[in-house]
Amino acid sequence: MTKTPLKTALGALIALGALAATLPAQAGKTIDTIKQRGQLVCGVNPSLPGFSAADSQGNWAGLDVDVCKAVAATLLSDASKIKWVPLNAAQRFAALQAGEIDILSRNTTWTLTRDASLGLHFTGATYYDGQGFMVTKKSKISSAKQLKGATVCVQSGTTTEKNLTDYSKAAGLNMKSVVFETQEATNKAYFSGRCQAYTTDASGLASVRNKEAGNPEDHVILPELISKEPLGPSVRRGDDEFFAIVKWVVFALVEAEEYGITQANVDQMKTSTDPVVQRILGTSEDTGKLLGLDKDWAYRAIKATGNYGEIFERNVGPKSALKLPRGANNLWNKGGFMYAPPVR
Amino acid sequence: MTSSSPPPKARSFSWRSKSFRNLVYQLTAVALVIALGAYLMHNTLQNMRLRGIQSGFDFIAQPAGFSIGESVVPFDSAESYGKAFLVGLSNTLRVAIIGVVLATLLGTLVGIGRLSHNFLLRTLCGAYVEVFRNVPLLLQLFIWYFVMTELLPPIETAMQPVAGVFFSKNGLQYPIPLWASGHWLTLAGLLAGGVGAWAWARAARSHLYATGLIRPVFWPGLGIVVAGGLLGWLVGGAPGGLDIPEKTELNVVGGGAVTPEFLTMLIGLTVYTASYIAEIVRGGIQAVPFGQHEAAAALGLSRRMEVRLVQMPQALRVIIPPLTSQYLNLTKNSSLAVAVGYPDLVSISNTSLNQTGRAIECIALVMACYLTLSLLTAAFMNAYNKRSLIKER
Numbered sequence: 001m002t003k004t005p006l007k008t009a010l011g012a013l014i015a016l017g018a019l020a021a022t023l024p025a026q027a028g029k030t031i032d033t034i035k036q037r038g039q040l041v042c043g044v045n046p047s048l049p050g051f052s053a054a055d056s057q058g059n060w061a062g063l064d065v066d067v068c069k070a071v072a073a074t075l076l077s078d079a080s081k082i083k084w085v086p087l088n089a090a091q092r093f094a095a096l097q098a099g100e101i102d103i104l105s106r107n108t109t110w111t112l113t114r115d116a117s118l119g120l121h122f123t124g125a126t127y128y129d130g131q132g133f134m135v136t137k138k139s140k141i142s143s144a145k146q147l148k149g150a151t152v153c154v155q156s157g158t159t160t161e162k163n164l165t166d167y168s169k170a171a172g173l174n175m176k177s178v179v180f181e182t183q184e185a186t187n188k189a190y191f192s193g194r195c196q197a198y199t200t201d202a203s204g205l206a207s208v209r210n211k212e213a214g215n216p217e218d219h220v221i222l223p224e225l226i227s228k229e230p231l232g233p234s235v236r237r238g239d240d241e242f243f244a245i246v247k248w249v250v251f252a253l254v255e256a257e258e259y260g261i262t263q264a265n266v267d268q269m270k271t272s273t274d275p276v277v278q279r280i281l282g283t284s285e286d287t288g289k290l291l292g293l294d295k296d297w298a299y300r301a302i303k304a305t306g307n308y309g310e311i312f313e314r315n316v317g318p319k320s321a322l323k324l325p326r327g328a329n330n331l332w333n334k335g336g337f338m339y340a341p342p343v344r
Numbered sequence: 345m346t347s348s349s350p351p352p353k354a355r356s357f358s359w360r361s362k363s364f365r366n367l368v369y370q371l372t373a374v375a376l377v378i379a380l381g382a383y384l385m386h387n388t389l390q391n392m393r394l395r396g397i398q399s400g401f402d403f404i405a406q407p408a409g410f411s412i413g414e415s416v417v418p419f420d421s422a423e424s425y426g427k428a429f430l431v432g433l434s435n436t437l438r439v440a441i442i443g444v445v446l447a448t449l450l451g452t453l454v455g456i457g458r459l460s461h462n463f464l465l466r467t468l469c470g471a472y473v474e475v476f477r478n479v480p481l482l483l484q485l486f487i488w489y490f491v492m493t494e495l496l497p498p499i500e501t502a503m504q505p506v507a508g509v510f511f512s513k514n515g516l517q518y519p520i521p522l523w524a525s526g527h528w529l530t531l532a533g534l535l536a537g538g539v540g541a542w543a544w545a546r547a548a549r550s551h552l553y554a555t556g557l558i559r560p561v562f563w564p565g566l567g568i569v570v571a572g573g574l575l576g577w578l579v580g581g582a583p584g585g586l587d588i589p590e591k592t593e594l595n596v597v598g599g600g601a602v603t604p605e606f607l608t609m610l611i612g613l614t615v616y617t618a619s620y621i622a623e624i625v626r627g628g629i630q631a632v633p634f635g636q637h638e639a640a641a642a643l644g645l646s647r648r649m650e651v652r653l654v655q656m657p658q659a660l661r662v663i664i665p666p667l668t669s670q671y672l673n674l675t676k677n678s679s680l681a682v683a684v685g686y687p688d689l690v691s692i693s694n695t696s697l698n699q700t701g702r703a704i705e706c707i708a709l710v711m712a713c714y715l716t717l718s719l720l721t722a723a724f725m726n727a728y729n730k731r732s733l734i735k736e737r
């Protein structure tokens with residue numbers, strides 16, 4: 001699918017039009033709207049296998065996709081009741097602001113500017129990433145410090161452009177950027193040899209290398225990570241109830257991994273005597289009531305997608321096509337950053 | 345808004361008076377448009393406030409923080425968003441101005457070629473027009489960019505047609521003169537030559553009117569300009585320093601450069617617009633009645649003088665108005681640059697929009713820029729059109 005600039009402009013205009021025409025948003029309405037509609041509308045990246053991509057039958061899969069599925073399972077008791085809206089980097093925030101989507105789960109970096117001034121809230125990080133560089137093996141480059149004067153392909157509308165500029169300046173590398181509007185165009189330019197390096201989040205590089213390269217072995221991702229990129233879903237401001245649900249669904253998935261609840265054993269676990277497991281699965285306390293849900297809310301999410309560890313392994317982990325190490329995304333008690341406040 | 349009614353007799357504030365009714369209708373229409381605009385504006389601002397979206401043009405003075413791949417004027421990431429917009433605008437102007445000149449030249453040649461008596465030339469020019477006019481511009485840009493990035497050699501094995509000139513996926517890189525103070529005199533010499541050429545043309549004209557004899561204008565004029573520049577350069581101490589691109593381990597650096605993105609835009613826009621201009625030129629020439637040709641022949645004018653003095657002045661009247669639209673189209677079409685990674689106004693605005701989240705402000709800025717550009721072009725072309733109109737004496 002190619003996105004023409006015209007299409008983007010049109011999308012932006014429609015978004016603006018929607019902003020201009022709709023009545024003011026009201027708190028708590030998102031959940032009602034979703035339930036009435038019988039569908040969660042989720043904004044995703046159309047071409048980032050491992051995080052979100054559709055197969056030839058139109059089935060979406062990936063880490064970002066699973067977040068939406070878990071939310072849909074919680075709210076609608078059916079993880080398939082989702083309308084997927086593919087968005088490019090430049091369209092994503094306007095789509096969320098204008099109410100075209102309920103939730104944006106599109107490998108989006110959580111930054112202060114975005115959290116504070118775009119009319120949205122990040123609900124947390126689902127993948128801790130950092131920006132890296134990819135070069136051809138043939139170039140024999142082994143460190144980003146060797147990229148002096150190099151031409152670098154980058155996608156517009158991302159935090160990536162600024163990081164690249166900052167790094168290039170700080171390290172005195174004087175790199176030149178060529179900025180493309182879509183990820184497809186950026187990929188094509190890099191693989192045609194227009195640029196000596198490709199820069200984006202390291203996970204994105206792995207995905208692009210795996211999907212687009214004729215032979216993934218011909219490309220190397222350099223060891224330097226030049227930024228912090230906590231990626232996570234975001235929702236519109238002004239609806240605390242929906243915000244809390246998305247936030248706690250993700251926490252529940254992390255908590256489930258910590259206490260050994262998996263997609264396969266979640267039914268058996270319902271009989272568990274562990275008080276923490278009982279609270280998560282709602283067999284003792286009704287934690288869902290506080291969120292405006294029923295007591296099986298977390299059970300349905302885990303049943304639909306598995307716990308966070310399973311989601312990671314299935315989509316991007318060492319055994320998947322992307323072969324990304326668990327690293328920073330491991331649980332807090334295994335040396336990573338994934339830490340969920342107690343479900344209690 | 346003036347009505348085409350006969351001159352009003354006496355103004356009366358009655359529904360029976362046509363001029364009064366017209367006034368009321370017009371005021372109502374204006375009031376409705378203003379009210380609609382105000383409603384949308386108010387609603388947008390209120391919605392944005394409710395959703396916590398910040399707005400305003402204050403971001404323009406803040407540092408941009410991103411770099412721009414190529415620019416006419418140097419740009420540093422510490423400079424403001426406003427400067428970044430100007431750099432984007434200058435990139436748009438660069439491709440638009442050069443594109444307009446080249447498209448006019450190419451279009452005129454092809455347009456005349458379509459009327460040629462030579463079968464091969466006529467058919468080729470016809471095929472050119474049909475192909476490039478009927479394939480969407482965006483597609484053409486993709487094809488040109490594909491040619492640039494796929495078919496050219498990688499930078500390690502860059503073509504070197506002449507020593508110091510490199511042609512590769514990195515674009516065209518060539519030596520440029522190092523700036524020396526002596527070059528000021530070269531520029532002054534060129535300027536003086538320009539004035540001299542103008543004086544020569546004036547003298548030739550008065551000579552023609554006085555004696556009826558024709559003196560050549562173009563070649564001597566060009567000679568005067570070149571001689572002026574050369575003289576200035578020599579007086580300035582003939583600075584000969586060149587900035588020659590050099591091959592480093594990874595890249596070719598130094599010298600002047602045009603990127604594949606710029607070349608793609610320039611070639612794409614030129615070739616596409618030229619196909620329309622060719623048709624306009626052909627139509628303009630064919631609009632001059634055959635009798636004019638016969639009259640010119642009867643007066644004993646040579647073929648060249650006939651074209652210059654009889655046909656062109658009449659054809660231009662037909663050509664200029666649609667030509668103006670093509671210039672405007674070319675300028676606006678340059679916004680397709682985002683598709684191939686050329687940092688034009690739209691591309692810079694997209695980046696700014698994403699860094700700041702000020703969608704409405706950025707889009708408004710871009711619209712204002714294109715509107716200003718278009719109005720300026722139209723004003724200039726309309727003035728030129730007035731000059732070429734029939735002088736009624």
